[in-house]
Amino acid sequence: MRDGLLLFETGCAEDLDVKWGAPLTDVFPRVQYDEEHKLPNAIKAAGYDIKDVKGVVFGHLHLDHAGGLEHFVGTDVPIYVHEEEFKHACWAAATGADAAVYLTDYLTLDKLNWKTFNDKQVDLFQGLTLHHAPGHTPGLCILQVNLDKDGTFIFTTDQYHVKENHTLRHPQGWLARDHTAWIRSSDMVERLQRLYNATLVYGHDLETAETLIKAKKFYE
Structure with missing residues (x-):
């Protein structure tokens, strides 16, 4: 984007022990995670600030790809995702049908600026x-x-x-x-x-x- 930074996915949440907890941290272990890997710091290493992000595009909304949405809660940054993925993720997290890979903490409906396409x-x-x-x-x-x-x-x-x-x-x-x-x-x-x-x-x-x-x- 000419006037800002566009991200493709965000990685997982920072505090997995709180956001994921066992047994998810056992099934999907994060083997290395240093300060440089945190999303705001990774963006700074590229010469930008997380406030420069003008849009986030998602391939899919699994917890290891979308947990970093925690950094955009309460902002007007548009979050682009396919309609089928958004519907499936919300249904799966809300009903527990696929709860192991979608979590409700980052699928907030009223505090993120969701933009879907079909x-x-x-x-x-x-x-x-x-x-x-x-x-x-x-x-x-x-x-x-x-x-x-x-x-x-x-x-x-x-x-x-x-x-x-x-x-x-x-x-x-x-x-x-x-x-x-x-x-x-x-x-x-x-x-x-x-x-x-x-x-x-x-x-x-x-x-x-x-x-x-x-x-x-x-x-x-």
Whole structure:
């Protein structure tokens, strides 16, 4: 965005012992979390302040991707998410149907500026396209970023947790809510990758992230 910073997801909450608690902290352990990993500090390391954030885009609303919404409660920062993801997350958290991965503390309805869409493909801003890719969750969206100099990047969020989910087409097992939809979404991602010669950035693949970080200070 020309007049501010746009985030793609926020990571998890800072205090997991309070926000998650056992057994979630046992099932989904956070193995390393230092001061530099806290969202406001990570943004400062990039040369910005969290107050510079003018929008947050979500691929999906699982607790390890959306817990950082705690920093935007009570602000007018728009929170963009697919309508199907928003409805499923609210239903799942409220009824306990999928309570292990959605939490009510960051799904507050009246203190966040939710902005939903229901398109299979939406050009959110110039150079930024969201593609609906259900499977891992009903409303998951991948983010396609077209850069002038460094080409196209596709942030897969948890369509692919790690590289092997993509390159070896390893399915997600119980982590996928709809396996058939996941396969179809995978086919769509591969078509986009071929069409744009895109670099894929996976949801939880440390090696891919470190390679990109070491290669360049920033991409343009």
